[in-house]
Amino acid sequence: xxEDTDSVVAEDPITGEEIELPADVExxxxxxxxxxxxxxxxxxxxxxxxxxxxxxxxxxxx
Amino acid sequence: xxxGILYSRIRKDxxxxxxxxxxxxxxxxxIDVRKLRLGVSTPNERFDGLDLVVDxxxxxxxxxxxxRFCESYGVPVVNSHETASICADKVQNSLALEEAGVxxxxxxxxxTKEAALEAIEAFGYPCVLKPVVGSWGRLMAKIDSRDAxxxxxxxxxxxxxxxxxxxxxxxxVEKPGRDIRVxxxxxxxxxAMVRSSDHWITNAAKGAETDVFELDxxxxxxxxxxxxxVGGGLLGIDLMExxxxxxxxxxxxxxxxxxxxxxxDVDVAAAVVDWLERTAEPDSVEVSA
Ligand SMILES: Nc1ncnc2c1ncn2[C@@H]1O[C@H](COP(=O)(O)OP(=O)(O)O)[C@@H](O)[C@H]1O
Ligand SMILES: [Mg+2]
Numbered sequence: 001x002x003e004d005t006d007s008v009v010a011e012d013p014i015t016g017e018e019i020e021l022p023a024d025v026e027x028x029x030x031x032x033x034x035x036x037x038x039x040x041x042x043x044x045x046x047x048x049x050x051x052x053x054x055x056x057x058x059x060x061x062x
Numbered sequence: 063x064x065x066g067i068l069y070s071r072i073r074k075d076x077x078x079x080x081x082x083x084x085x086x087x088x089x090x091x092x093i094d095v096r097k098l099r100l101g102v103s104t105p106n107e108r109f110d111g112l113d114l115v116v117d118x119x120x121x122x123x124x125x126x127x128x129x130r131f132c133e134s135y136g137v138p139v140v141n142s143h144e145t146a147s148i149c150a151d152k153v154q155n156s157l158a159l160e161e162a163g164v165x166x167x168x169x170x171x172x173x174t175k176e177a178a179l180e181a182i183e184a185f186g187y188p189c190v191l192k193p194v195v196g197s198w199g200r201l202m203a204k205i206d207s208r209d210a211x212x213x214x215x216x217x218x219x220x221x222x223x224x225x226x227x228x229x230x231x232x233x234x235v236e237k238p239g240r241d242i243r244v245x246x247x248x249x250x251x252x253x254a255m256v257r258s259s260d261h262w263i264t265n266a267a268k269g270a271e272t273d274v275f276e277l278d279x280x281x282x283x284x285x286x287x288x289x290x291x292v293g294g295g296l297l298g299i300d301l302m303e304x305x306x307x308x309x310x311x312x313x314x315x316x317x318x319x320x321x322x323x324x325x326x327d328v329d330v331a332a333a334v335v336d337w338l339e340r341t342a343e344p345d346s347v348e349v350s351a
Contacts, residue, residue, distance in 0.1 A: 026080070028094055029072040041071070053071070058223070059122040061197020062298055062314035 010048040014038055021048070063342045066091040066108070066115040066137070068128050074320040076118050078331035086335060095124050105135040114342040115139040118316060122150045122195055125316060140341060141295030141315045148292045149315035152194045152230050155292070162291035164284065165309045167302075168233040175215035178229035182211045190232040191218075195225055197314070198267035204234065235309060237302040240264055242275055244299045245319055245330060247337035249289035251277050253328040255321070266321035274326045281308060288313055296334060 008025065009018045012033050021031055021042075029042045030053050039053035065088055069076055072092075083090050093108050093115075100106055109115065115132050117139055119125035129146050132139035141149075148154045159166040170185070172178040182189055182205060191203040191214060205211045218226040240258040243266070244251050254277050257270035264270040277285070281301070288299050288310045298317030301310050323330040 026072060026077075026092075028069060028092065029077065057121060058193075058200075059195050060120045061122065061200075062316055062318050 008048055010042075010050050012036075012038070012040060013050055013052055014040075019050075063113040063339065064089045064091065064111055065338065065342070066093050066112040067118055068093050068095050068115060068125075069118045070095050070120050070124070073318075075318045078320065078323060079116070079118075079334060082329075082331040082335045083338075086339075088335075095119055095121075095128055098128070100127070100131045102134075106131075109135050109137045112137050114338060116338065117141060117146065120316070126150055138342070140338070141297070142293055145293040145295045145297075146315050149297070149313050150195060152192055152312060153228065155312050156230075158291045159288060159310055159313070162287055164288050164291055165307065167235050167309050167311055170231045172229045172231065173227065175219045175229070178215050178231060179208075179211055181229070181231040183208070185231060185233050188234040190234050191215075192230045192232065193226060194228050194230050199263040199265035202263060204262050232311075234262075235302045235304045235311070237264075237304060240270075240303075241311075242281075242301045242303070242308075243322065244277065244281070244285050244301070245297070245317055245322055245334075246285050246289055246299060247296050247334065248294045249286035251282055251285050252330055252333040252337075253322055253326040254281075255325040257321075266318075272321050272325040284308055284310065296337065 006023050007020045008023050009020055012019050015036060019033055025042050027042055027045060031040050033040060040050040041053040043049050043051045065083055067090060080090060091112060098106060115137050117125055117129050119128055125146050129139050129143040133143050148158045153171055156166055156169045170181040172181050188204050188206045191205055193201045203214050240256045241264045242254060242256055244254040246252060254275040255272045256275045257264040257266050257272050259270040266272055285299050289297055292313045296317060298314035299310060300312045301308050319330045
């Protein structure tokens with residue numbers, strides 16, 4: 001995996017693999033695993049921790 | 063200004079908004095609604111000192127209560143609880159548009175599957191059945207025959223949450239394979255796009271193709287009236303082109319704008335923040351971080 005200044009890595013809690021994220025990710029942000037497409041939520045920044053994002057509910061929307 | 067953002071997910075839309083607010087040196091307080099405890103008599107201290115709260119709740123139920131609490135705590139919130147409660151419910155939405163004289167598709171509401179079937183037969187086929195709460199084109203049915211109508215009604219009555227026992231039946235509008243989404247702030251259009259699809263449901267969330275759309279004066283006026291009809295605010299107005307002219311099928315109160323932002327040249331988040339600044343101004347002095 002290439003390390004550049006604009007990205008950080010975190011472990012995908014589902015696959016256990018490391019994924020690269022933009023350095024400006026923040027708490028609550030939803031990111032997609034680029035391979036599996038799974039939605040993950042940033043739950044902590046230090047250390048950078050991801051959790052599986054909550055499932056879609058019926059009353060969600062615009 | 064000191065802005066609170068009520069959220070449960072920071073999606074691209076919220077990220078664009080947060081970035082723009084921070085770049086302008088506003089103080090941003092992110093409030094995760096999943097962690098909130100909202101006292102009826104004692105205001106939650108997270109709201110202390112906020113000039114304005116922006117409701118970006120994804121769940122309609124949370125949005126409705128959270129905006130109500132903000133108002134009870136005396137904190138200005140956009141959109142208002144009134145706007146949220148009209149937009150969150152397709153029945154209220156249709157009534158508000160109709161009462162304001164805004165063209166909107168013919169719609170009938172029924173409370174039993176028998177009455178709904180009569181409403182469907184009265185419209186003729188095809189017609190449309192929508193959940194009263196919901197979004198992104200989910201759980202909507204285009205009904206082509208009586209057989210289909212009976213099956214869908216039976217399923218909804220048997221399997222659905224109680225809200226699915228409110229049947230919202232609508233004429234099918236023969237639109238030209240696309241609909242129009244306008245994002246507006248207090249009735250003033252920020253930008254608009256068309257959403258095109260081979261499918262009759264043309265939500266961007268369903269993968270419709272988006273393209274910039276230039277509003278004419280007629281449409282601008284309609285957008286302004288649709289906005290007023292639901293109490294104003296930052297809104298997503300959905301319209302279709304039909305033989306009889308434009309028809310507004312709904313107004314959204316926690317509007318997403320990432321699809322619009324990529325479809326048009328306008329910086330949508332910047333326009334939204336301009337409006338937030340104007341909205342907060344009457345009550346607050348501009349303070350930079
Ligand atoms: N009455 C109708 N006739 C034809 N197409 C419709 C009708 N109502 C909705 N649609 C299509 O379905 C999409 C979603 O409908 P809408 O009422 O906006 O529900 P949602 O809240 O899920 O976005 C619209 O953008 C439009 O493409
Ligand atoms: Mg819509």
